[in-house]
Amino acid sequence: MPSLAVISLAGGVGRTTLTAALATLAARQGQSSLAVDWDPQNLLALHFGLEQPPAQGLAANDANGRPWQDSALRSAEGALVLPFGRLDVEQLRDWYPQMARQRGWLAERLAQIDRPDPASVAVWTFIDTPRSPSLLTEQAMLAADAVLLVLRADPGAVALLPEALAMAAAKPLVALLNGFDASRPLQQGVRAALQARLGARLAPHxxxxxxxxxxxxxxxVALSDAAPHAQATHDLHGLLRWLGGRFDSPLQLQLGADDVG
Structure with a gap:
């Protein structure tokens, strides 16, 4: 299974919620699941039950000279969670130049994590990112096998789509409509426009x-616990199955996005 950089060019589309939900579902199905918070907002861990954003994290520990591995958390569902950690504006200003020089920093750290043999169990990595374009989003895409572009069904999604596709051109990309309201004709129209542009790269779920x-x-609490029969819960199960089928072999990940059926 792939490592996915979860990206968007608009705010408020639900990247972090989606990252946590997919990582939780994968873990509950007995798969190896890693959720990486690569967003300075540092909110991903709250979706796994923490009451406050954690001070320690992948970025914060590195910036403060501590081992980044010490920040790893294990969720109740069994997912491994890597928070970003707390960095103030001044610390981020000092830390960003290092990230600009070392574009493969995140990929190198994630490669050091001991994961199960993919031949024995599905191995997922979901990387939450800040709003694009961003230096950190670029690092996440370099570290990932593929890109999951999260969209809202509004005209802005259509307008920003060419930029998103150009930004992620080096990796296989799939797109998802999140927060969809089928009762609104405008959203139905936007979905049709995106389908015409993206074809098989737009998730059917x-x-x-x-x-x-x-x-x-x-x-x-996890959505699947709070509302196991909710429409969104059903949608997320379908999405995870679709992603697994979409990228179930190394060959599919090597193919260009337009070549994957």
Missing amino acids: VVHRDEAVPEAFARQ
């Missing part, structure tokens, strides 16, 4: 707008 999602986050 949209994640519908569902109040169960923010409610589960507020209660600090």
Whole structure:
């Protein structure tokens, strides 16, 4: 199974929520699941039950001269979680030049993590990223096998699509509509426009707008626990199965995005 950089060019599309949900579902299915927070907002761990953003993390430990491996957490579902950690503006200003010089920094660190043999169990990595374009998003895409582009069904998604495709041109890409409301004709029209442009790269499984999602986050429980029969829960199960089928062999990851059926 692939490592996926979860990206978007718009804010508020649900990248972090989606990253956590997919990592949790994969872990609950007995698969090896790693969720990486590569966003300075440092909120991913809250989706795994923490009450406050953790001070330690992959970036924060490195910037403060501590072993980054010490920041790893294990969720109740069995997913391995790497927080970003807490860095203030001044610390980020000092740390970013290092990331600009060492574009493969994240890929090198993730390669050091001991993971199971993919021949014996599915191995997933989901990398949450800041809003693109971003130096950190570029690093995440370099570290990943493929890109998951998260979109809202609004005109902005269509307008920004060429930029997103150009930015991720070096990696296989699939796109997902998140927070979809089928009752709105505008959203149906945007979905049709994206389908015409993306073809098989647009996931057939949209994640519908569902109040169960923010409610589960507020209660600090997994969506599948808070609302196992919710539409969004069903959508996410379908999406994970589709992603597994989409990238179930090294050959498919080596092919260009337009060549993968």
